[in-house]
Amino acid sequence: MSELENLQEADGNQEIKPKKIKSKEKSAEDTAAEPNHVESTPESNTQEVDALDQSTHQSKEDLKETEASKVIEEPKETESTKPVLDEQDDLLNEIDESNAEDAEDDGNKERHIIEVKDYDTMSLEALTAELEKLVKSEKVQAIKNHVEEINNEFKTKFQSLLDEKKEEFLSDGGNEIDFYYSSPIQNRFKTTYKAYKNKLYEHYKSLEQNLKQNLEDKLDIIEELKGLINVEENINTTYKHFKELQERWRNTGPIPRDKYNNAWNSYHHHVEMFYDFLHLNRELRDLDFKHNLEKKLMIIERAEELSKDNDALHSFRELQELHKMWKEELGPVAREQREDIWNRFKNATKIINEKRQKFYQEIDKVYEKNLEKKQDIIQAIQAISTEDITSHSIWQKKIKDIDALRESFFNAGKVPVKVNEETWAHFKDAVRAFNKRKNLFYKGLKKEQYKNLQKKLELIKIAEDNKNNEDIPTTMALMKKIQSDWKKIGHVPRKDSDKIWKQFKSACNFFFDKLHASKNAANNLEAEAYTKKMTLLDSMKNLTLTHDKEKDLEIIKNTITQWKEIGRVPNDKRFIEGKFNKNLDELFSKLKMDKNDIELIKFENKLEVLSNDDDNRNLDNERAFIRKKIDELKSQINQLENNLQFFTNVDDDNPLVKEVHKNIKGHKDSLKLWKTKLSKIKELY
Numbered sequence: 001m002s003e004l005e006n007l008q009e010a011d012g013n014q015e016i017k018p019k020k021i022k023s024k025e026k027s028a029e030d031t032a033a034e035p036n037h038v039e040s041t042p043e044s045n046t047q048e049v050d051a052l053d054q055s056t057h058q059s060k061e062d063l064k065e066t067e068a069s070k071v072i073e074e075p076k077e078t079e080s081t082k083p084v085l086d087e088q089d090d091l092l093n094e095i096d097e098s099n100a101e102d103a104e105d106d107g108n109k110e111r112h113i114i115e116v117k118d119y120d121t122m123s124l125e126a127l128t129a130e131l132e133k134l135v136k137s138e139k140v141q142a143i144k145n146h147v148e149e150i151n152n153e154f155k156t157k158f159q160s161l162l163d164e165k166k167e168e169f170l171s172d173g174g175n176e177i178d179f180y181y182s183s184p185i186q187n188r189f190k191t192t193y194k195a196y197k198n199k200l201y202e203h204y205k206s207l208e209q210n211l212k213q214n215l216e217d218k219l220d221i222i223e224e225l226k227g228l229i230n231v232e233e234n235i236n237t238t239y240k241h242f243k244e245l246q247e248r249w250r251n252t253g254p255i256p257r258d259k260y261n262n263a264w265n266s267y268h269h270h271v272e273m274f275y276d277f278l279h280l281n282r283e284l285r286d287l288d289f290k291h292n293l294e295k296k297l298m299i300i301e302r303a304e305e306l307s308k309d310n311d312a313l314h315s316f317r318e319l320q321e322l323h324k325m326w327k328e329e330l331g332p333v334a335r336e337q338r339e340d341i342w343n344r345f346k347n348a349t350k351i352i353n354e355k356r357q358k359f360y361q362e363i364d365k366v367y368e369k370n371l372e373k374k375q376d377i378i379q380a381i382q383a384i385s386t387e388d389i390t391s392h393s394i395w396q397k398k399i400k401d402i403d404a405l406r407e408s409f410f411n412a413g414k415v416p417v418k419v420n421e422e423t424w425a426h427f428k429d430a431v432r433a434f435n436k437r438k439n440l441f442y443k444g445l446k447k448e449q450y451k452n453l454q455k456k457l458e459l460i461k462i463a464e465d466n467k468n469n470e471d472i473p474t475t476m477a478l479m480k481k482i483q484s485d486w487k488k489i490g491h492v493p494r495k496d497s498d499k500i501w502k503q504f505k506s507a508c509n510f511f512f513d514k515l516h517a518s519k520n521a522a523n524n525l526e527a528e529a530y531t532k533k534m535t536l537l538d539s540m541k542n543l544t545l546t547h548d549k550e551k552d553l554e555i556i557k558n559t560i561t562q563w564k565e566i567g568r569v570p571n572d573k574r575f576i577e578g579k580f581n582k583n584l585d586e587l588f589s590k591l592k593m594d595k596n597d598i599e600l601i602k603f604e605n606k607l608e609v610l611s612n613d614d615d616n617r618n619l620d621n622e623r624a625f626i627r628k629k630i631d632e633l634k635s636q637i638n639q640l641e642n643n644l645q646f647f648t649n650v651d652d653d654n655p656l657v658k659e660v661h662k663n664i665k666g667h668k669d670s671l672k673l674w675k676t677k678l679s680k681i682k683e684l685y
Contacts, residue, residue, distance in 0.1 A: 114138060114146060119153045121411045124161070127154045128189045135192055140199040141207075147196055154189055160428055167435050207254075215255040218263055221245050225270040229277045239288075242274055250329060264328065271331055286334070293333040296341055299326055303348035312359040315352045323349075370413040374423055377409045378430050385434035392491075395441060402434055446493065453492040456500050459485060463507035472515060479511055483616065523570060530569040533576050536562060540583045545590055556587050560605055577609060596673045603677050611684055619684065626678045633671040640664045 114134075119127060131150050134143045165181045224245055228238055255263060275285055299322050306315040306322075326345070333341060381402060389395050415423050459482045469475040486504060491497075540559060545552040569576055581602060588598040610619045640660055647657055 114142060116146060116149075118413065119150050120414060122153065124154060124157055124183075124185050124189075127157075128185055128192065131189065131192050131196070135196045135199070140196065140203050143196075144200070147193070151193060156424065158183070158186055160431070163428065163432060164435055167432065168439055210253060211256045214253045215259055215263065217252050218249060218255060218267065221249050221252070222263075222267055222270055225267070225274060228274055246271075246331075268327075275332060288331060289334045289337075292330045293337060293341070295330050296326060296333060296345070299330075300341060300344045300348065303345055303352070307348045307351040307355075310355075312352070312355040316356045319349060319352050364416065367414055367416045371415040371419060371423065373412040374409055374415060374427065377405050377412065378423075378426050381405050381427075381430040381434060385430065385437055389437075389441065392445065395438060398434075399438065402431065406431065449491055449493050452490045453496055453500070455489050456486060456492060456504065459489075460500060460504045460507060463504055463511070467507050467511040467514075469511075472518070475511060476515065479508055480616070483508060526568050526570045526573075529567045530573045530576065532566045533563065533569060533580070536566070537576070537579055537583060540580075540587070543587065545587070549592060552587075552591055553593070556584065556591075557601075559587075560584070560601075564605070564608060581606075596669070596676075599673055600676060600680075603680065607681060607684065619681070623678070623681050626674055626681065630671065630674050630678065633667050633674065637664055637667045637671065640667070 117130065119130070122130065127150050131147065131154075134146055134150075161183075162181055166176075166179050169179050169181075170176060225242070228242055228245075249267060275288070303319060303322055306318055309315045332338065384398055384401060384405075387398070389398060409427055414420075462482055463479065466475050466478055469478075492500065536559070543555065543559070545555065563580060584602060584605075588602075591598070606622075607619075610622060640663055644657070644660055647654070647660075652658070652661075
């Protein structure tokens, strides 16, 4: 096998595989005409050979400047072609700029795409956690855009929090110059961000030396390319050397982005000059043209596949890589085929770019809808901030409503960039207006609570001054009054609430404990009362009713009156009251009276006993019990009425429906009775 055949087989085994590259999302115009594949004229070749001869006498530093600044001659513009060329150049420049940025990156062609999350919806804690994860697990040069977006969101949200804290501080009477707020989450974020900056500095410090060395290596390759044209050796040997230089060029690492395009243009220019030189061996040149054509057709087919893909951003990212492969890895094709294959590639490029532009237009519509949502949320916050709110409970509800609206605002998604700052400012103003009114209310409430504190301190003084008073009836009335007054006074500052209650309770209990002790002397009377009540209980067993409702009711009431007149029994004998009530139940059951009327008579008797206690604890317990029963009955009635709604197309004569109506009526009757009991117990207060 000849050396030429070996070269042909080696080139034929190469396979071009499109690669995914990192997203560089920028605006683009229409498709671009293929640059740098311009057939050199004999005159330009002669001039270039002269330049090559002169450059051999230049120093390495001069050579770098010369080679990095060379630009291949572009097609001449005419009035008719200029607008098209401008549009084409816009897109090509965009792709070239993106690839130039990659050229200064770490050269990792297997780099994965890092997800860009909705950072505007994240809390301060979530933003900090995301930053920590990126800095710890990803390459520092790959997360620059992510980190800067996270940093901007964190600063914006933390400033909003800072403004709120400052407003609260000032509303509490603080001096602006004394305000200071520090947050652990802020310190944690700053530490991580500083670590990122340090890693980035170290990365670029190391990269700088590599970029410079790689640039030198590529310029050396260009110099060797120049030397191939005039070398006197077998053309196959020269061609093999040329392919080795191409491989070295591809394998050389990244170079500075500002040198990328010019260095490549110079390289490509000398590659084309070499192909022109190959006209001395047309068979070898045509073989390479054929190889390049096959690979470029593969790129075109892939681009045409991408033009049918609905994922516009993914297609454009891969298109950038295809352009990079077309430009960096392949040489020219035969002159008569250049325009046709470039037009195919250009048309596919145009379709992909148009889809991307349409995608951004659709995204803009989504952003506009998000803007409407956020404007509605701002209006809702503004409406709440203008409401006339006068109670603590309502304010607490509105605070929760505002928190929910804030969360909805953060979750509403991105808005157009041009109104982003304005929308955020309106949102902050609306929240700030609400917070100002809230703070004013609670500032006034604190004043009110301080006044209440002074009132309760006065009651404590009265209780402590009279706890040793020997005038029992007068002091007892006084103690009950100040206990009642205490309940009527509103809230005091939370930090003082428990303390003053213990003081007040201690003073009152001191008096009543002393009172109880003094009543021990009256235990004999209470024991005697117990004996009398036992006798009355026995007589109730033999009580004969006349079956006349009015007379029998009078007999029962007289029995109740006798029971009350006997007086108190010892505390450990109070179970007798339950026996008496049980006997009353038996007597009332023999009367044809309304059940509720009977219950009220018995309840009035019970209240009489409770009101004679030394303190109101038992009375308070009774009131609490009644309220609980009322709430339970209301809940049961609501449940039954809701159940009725499920009975559609069912007659009222249905047994199940009748049963529900019956239960509702029974519960309503009971509710009415318990409400009456509550009103009677309230009269005692």
